[in-house]
Structure formats: structure tokens, C-alpha cells
Amino acid sequence: MNMSTLAINLAGVTKAFGDKIVVNELSFSVARGECFGLLGPNGAGKSTIARMLLGMVSPDLGEITVLGQHVPARACLARVRIGVVPQFDNLELNFTVRENLLVFGRYFNKSVREIEALMPSLLEFARLENKAGARVAELSGGMKRRLTLARALINDPHLLIMDEPTTGLDPHARHLIWERLRVLLARGKTILLTTHFMEEAERLCDRLCVLEQGRKIAEGKPQELIDAHIGCDVVEIYGGNPHDLCTQVRPYVRHMEVSGETLFCYARDPEQVRAQLRGYAGLRLLQRPPNLEDVFLRVTGRELEN
Amino acid sequence: MSEGYSPVMPANAYNWIAVWHRNFLAWRKVALASVLGNLADPMTNLFGLGFGLGIIVGRVDGTSYIAFLAAGMVATSAMTAATFETLYAVFARMDSQRTWDAILSTQLTLGDIVLGELVWAASKAVLAGTAIWTVAAILGYAEWPSILYSMPAIALTGVVFASLAMVVISLAPSYDYFVFYQTLVMTPMVFLCGAVVPLDQLPSTVQHVASFLPLAHSVDLIRPTMLGRPAGSAGLHISALCVYAVLPFFLSTAILRRRLMR
Numbered sequence: 001m002n003m004s005t006l007a008i009n010l011a012g013v014t015k016a017f018g019d020k021i022v023v024n025e026l027s028f029s030v031a032r033g034e035c036f037g038l039l040g041p042n043g044a045g046k047s048t049i050a051r052m053l054l055g056m057v058s059p060d061l062g063e064i065t066v067l068g069q070h071v072p073a074r075a076c077l078a079r080v081r082i083g084v085v086p087q088f089d090n091l092e093l094n095f096t097v098r099e100n101l102l103v104f105g106r107y108f109n110k111s112v113r114e115i116e117a118l119m120p121s122l123l124e125f126a127r128l129e130n131k132a133g134a135r136v137a138e139l140s141g142g143m144k145r146r147l148t149l150a151r152a153l154i155n156d157p158h159l160l161i162m163d164e165p166t167t168g169l170d171p172h173a174r175h176l177i178w179e180r181l182r183v184l185l186a187r188g189k190t191i192l193l194t195t196h197f198m199e200e201a202e203r204l205c206d207r208l209c210v211l212e213q214g215r216k217i218a219e220g221k222p223q224e225l226i227d228a229h230i231g232c233d234v235v236e237i238y239g240g241n242p243h244d245l246c247t248q249v250r251p252y253v254r255h256m257e258v259s260g261e262t263l264f265c266y267a268r269d270p271e272q273v274r275a276q277l278r279g280y281a282g283l284r285l286l287q288r289p290p291n292l293e294d295v296f297l298r299v300t301g302r303e304l305e306n
Numbered sequence: 307m308s309e310g311y312s313p314v315m316p317a318n319a320y321n322w323i324a325v326w327h328r329n330f331l332a333w334r335k336v337a338l339a340s341v342l343g344n345l346a347d348p349m350t351n352l353f354g355l356g357f358g359l360g361i362i363v364g365r366v367d368g369t370s371y372i373a374f375l376a377a378g379m380v381a382t383s384a385m386t387a388a389t390f391e392t393l394y395a396v397f398a399r400m401d402s403q404r405t406w407d408a409i410l411s412t413q414l415t416l417g418d419i420v421l422g423e424l425v426w427a428a429s430k431a432v433l434a435g436t437a438i439w440t441v442a443a444i445l446g447y448a449e450w451p452s453i454l455y456s457m458p459a460i461a462l463t464g465v466v467f468a469s470l471a472m473v474v475i476s477l478a479p480s481y482d483y484f485v486f487y488q489t490l491v492m493t494p495m496v497f498l499c500g501a502v503v504p505l506d507q508l509p510s511t512v513q514h515v516a517s518f519l520p521l522a523h524s525v526d527l528i529r530p531t532m533l534g535r536p537a538g539s540a541g542l543h544i545s546a547l548c549v550y551a552v553l554p555f556f557l558s559t560a561i562l563r564r565r566l567m568r
Binding site: 099 | 313317320321323324325327328331332335403404405407408409410411412413414415566567568
């Protein structure tokens with residue numbers, strides 16, 4: 001791919017904190033206009049990668065280029081065109097919504113007049129038109145996230161880096177954020193998103209990279225990953241001892257996984273699995289199409305011997 | 307790495323203003339309480355020691371004790387205002403409030419932030435020092451026009467002590483460690499640097515140590531302006547204070563980089 005069409009390029013990036021390797025020979029690239037997801041459990045290195053892209057963490061090995069600038073050496077030039085939604089809100093709690101945008105715009109050398117001119121569209125985008133004079137401490141969690149998103153747009157960024165943008169939000173607030181992000185993608189923004197919500201990744205990301213302990217274990221389009229790694233329906237079984245049930249259904253499934261108290265059966269013919277379990281009382285079965293969570297369980301190797 | 311240090315230095319000569327402005331906006335909301343809080347302590351010292359001790363002490367250094375003390379209190383209040391702003395407010399912005407974290411995701415560098423915080427802390431020092439100076443002038447212990455000479459000296463004092471405190475917060479794991487700096491460095495300096503006691507009353511070894519301490523240079527710079535005397539070796543004092551302002555700036559920025567941007 002031509003470098004000028006790339007928003008982000010990582011090549012062989014490794015980072016260790018002390019003895020602990022948090023990012024391990026990671027390479028990926030994100031094209032302009034794309035929504036790229038970094039998917040993984042807590043501790044997979046997602047936040048470290050997001051901070052590396054901003055020049056706030058220096059890699060031990062490897063090359064990072066963001067918006068054509070070498071990072072971290074020239075990160076502050078890249079940041080001119082980056083908007084950031086951090087994992088933990090860092091708004092000014094004692095300032096009003098308006099003052100937050102005003103102060104943040106100044107960090108990009110914008111004049112008060114320029115910021116005032118942008119204010120209505122930013123507030124409208126964040127659905128905070130009626131909250132301009134409200135102190136941030138009075139806002140709900142969803143409103144704070146939306147303000148953080150509006151704040152990230154104040155420099156008209158080409159690239160948005162979002163570290164778990166909907167963690168801690170209720171479903172309604174989460175859907176509103178997703179809808180807003182789709183609007184941004186339609187406007188041609190590039191988004192790099194870290195998440196541990198499979199649903200979020202599946203809904204928003206054009207491509208994604210599954211991480212475990214700093215290593216890339218899968219990369220591709222969500223549906224292609226699902227087809228390639230699973231490719232059949234899933235029956236979730238809970239309410240019994242998953243290890244006992246394994247033996248019952250083993251001949252009828254392609255593979256199985258146990259996660260907590262749930263047995264995941266991947267079967268071409270789910271009816272056969274259901275038939276095997278009719279004799280068990282108290283079991284609950286859920287049949288559904290495969291999703292990224294199944295891919296994750298499969299590629300992280302938490303699979304039972306089959 | 308040749309390019310290793312540049313990402314944390316101030317990117318230009320004006321980025322820091324945005325940080326100063328942010329602090330000014332936050333301060334404006336609590337200005338009255340902040341000003342009163344900054345003034346109460348030095349005022350109490352000035353009147354309590356000045357009038358109380360002044361009766362016993364009589365004349366010092368060719369002037370009344372309270373006139374002698376006034377310059378000491380101006381310098382001390384500038385030192386205290388800049389130090390406390392940096393130790394507590396700046397540390398909070400760097401640590402628990404995540405303000406720096408937000409700023410570091412913009413086009414500002416770590417050096418821009420540190421510079422903005424230093425100038426802000428110095429601004430508060432100017433406010434505190436000038437307020438005490440004004441009270442002294444009203445009481446007749448300073449000539450009004452000499453504020454033109456005193457104010458830059460107060461500002462420089464503010465930058466110096468903000469810069470030194472920046473090193474402290476860059477190293478301190480938590481608020482609990484600041485008390486060591488206050489009790490082991492700041493308080494002794496008030497007594498060793500000619501702020502409340504004339505330096506020539508002290509043993510010569512102490513005088514020798516004092517000649518290296520930043521507050522001594524501040525006091526020696528501010529006192530002649532207030533008493534309307536010719537300022538001896540002003541160039542030396544200004545140079546010493548500049549060293550105390552600049553070296554800690556680079557040191558704290560380097561340490562903060564290791565702390566915040568591993």
C-alpha cells in the first residue's frame with residue numbers, strides 16, 4: 001500500500017515495561033477512511049498501542065508512522081491532525097461544557113473567535129446543545145463521553161484514536177456513541193478503536209486485529225474472520241456441568257469451547273446437539289449465528305481437545 | 307538518540323500560553339478565596355513579627371525592623387505562592403486530575419506544559435508578592451515608583467521556586483513527600499537567607515551556605531528596591547536566580563518524561 005494512503009503504519013513494534021512484554025512484534029496498517037479495531041481482553045496491550053501512536057510511549061523496537069510523521073520523534077506534528085478519546089475521561093470537571101471546548105481549542109492554537117465559530121456544530125454533534133453552560137460534574141456518563149468526542153473534533157482531525165470509547169456506558173448511551181462514530185466515518189474520518197466489546201468491533205470496524213498478551217493472533221474483516229474461524233452456528237449451553245456435557249455432544253460438533261460455566265458447541269447441524277441433550281433437566285440452550293466472541297475464544301486457544 | 311529529547315522540549319515560544327490561560331480560567335472561579343489564602347500567612351508574619359518583635363529588636367541594618375522584614379516577607383510570599391501552586395495544584399493536574407494527560411494528546415509537548423505551569427505559578431507569586439509590597443508601601447515601607455524594580459525581581463523569584471518545586475513533584479510518588487521539602491528546605495531558607503534575620507548576624511559558615519541559596523539572592527535583590535538603596539551586585543543575584551530557574555526546568559522535564567512517557 002502507498003504510504004500516503006495510510007493513516008497508521010506499525011512495523012515490528014515491541015515494547016516491554018521491565019520484564020513484561022506488553023507489545024510483541026506487532027505490525028499492522030490502517031488506511032485513510034477506515035475504521036480499524038484493536039480487539040482484546042484487558043491487559044492485551046491495547047491502551048499501550050494507542051498511547052504509542054500519540055508518542056506518549058516509545059517503542060523499544062520497530063517503526064511507527066502516523067499521518068506521515070515518524071512517531072514518537074515527530075508525534076506533536078502528527079497530533080495536530082489527531083483527535084483522542086481516552087479510556088478515562090479527563091475533562092475539566094469544574095468547567096462548563098463550553099469552557100472545556102474553549103480551553104481545548106486553545107491547545108491547538110485556535111483563537112477564541114475560531115472556537116466560538118465551531119462551538120454550535122460541535123455541541124450539536126455531541127447532542128449537548130442545551131448543556132453548553134452546564135458544569136461537567138453535572139453531566140451523565142454518556143454526556144461526558146460525547147463531550148470528550150466533541151472535544152476530540154475541535155482540531156478537525158483526520159484520525160481519531162479512541163481507547164475503549166463505550167466502556168462503562170449503559171446500552172442506550174453506547175448506541176448513541178456508535179451512531180455518532182458512524183457519522184464520522186461517513187465524513188471520511190479514520191478511526192482507530194480499542195475495545196473488548198466484540199459487538200462494538202463487529203458493528204463498527206472495517207477491519208480489526210485480535211490481540212492477546214501484546215501479540216497479533218488474527219487480523220481481517222469481522223465477517224471474514226468469523227467465516228474463516230467458525231463458519232457454522234453456535235449452541236451455547238449453560239445450567240449444567242460443561243465438562244460432563246462435552247462427552248455427550250462431542251461426536252456431533254466440529255469443536256467446542258468452555259468459557260466459565262458455558263459450553264460453546266460449533267455444529268453444522270445444531271439439531272443433533274439439541275437431540276443429545278433432551279434428557280438433561282435444567283439446561284438452557286441458545287442457538288445463534290457465530291460472532292467475534294467465538295473467533296476470540298477459538299484463536300486464543302482456549303479450546304477443549306476435540 | 308539525537309531526536310530523542312526534542313519531542314519533550316517546548317515546541318515554540320507561545321504554546322505555553324494555552325496552559326497559562328487554562329489555569330487562569332480555573333483560578334478566576336475561586337479568585338477571592340485564593341487571594342485571601344495567599345495573603346493571610348505573610349500578612350500575619352509581617353504584622354506579628356514586625357510590630358511585635360520590632361519593639362525588642364529596634365533598628366536593623368539602618369532601618370526599622372518592620373521595614374527590613376517587609377522585603378523578606380515579599381520574597382518569602384512569592385516563594386511560598388509559587389512553591390505551593392506547583393506542589394499541590396500542578397501535581398494534581400499532572401496526577402489525579404489527568405489534565406496533563408488531556409493536554410499531551412494535543413499538539414502541545416511536555417515542555418510546553420511545564421513552561422506554562424511555571425509561568426502560571428510565577429504569576430501567582432507576582433500576585434502574592436505585589437500584594438504584600440502594596441501593604442508595605444501603604445504603611446510607608448516602600449517607595450511607590452520602585453515597584454518597577456521590585457516586580458521583575460518578584461516574578462523571577464516565582465519562576466525559580468516554581469522550577470525547583472517542579473523537580474520535587476517530578477520525583478515525588480505522592481503528596482505525602484512534599485512535607486519534607488517544606489520543612490527541610492523552605493522553612494530553613496526563610497531563616498538562613500536574610501528574610502527575617504539579618505544575614506550578618508549569622509555565623510560565617512552559615513553566611514557562606516546562604517550565599518548559594520536562591521531565596522538569599524531574591525531578598526538581596528528585592529530589599530534595596532524597597533528601601534530605596536542602590537542594589538549591590540544585582541547582576542550576580544539575577545544570574546544566580548536564572549541558573550536556579552533554568553537548570554531545574556530541564557531537569558524536571560527530563561524526569562517527568564521518564565515518569566509520564568515511558
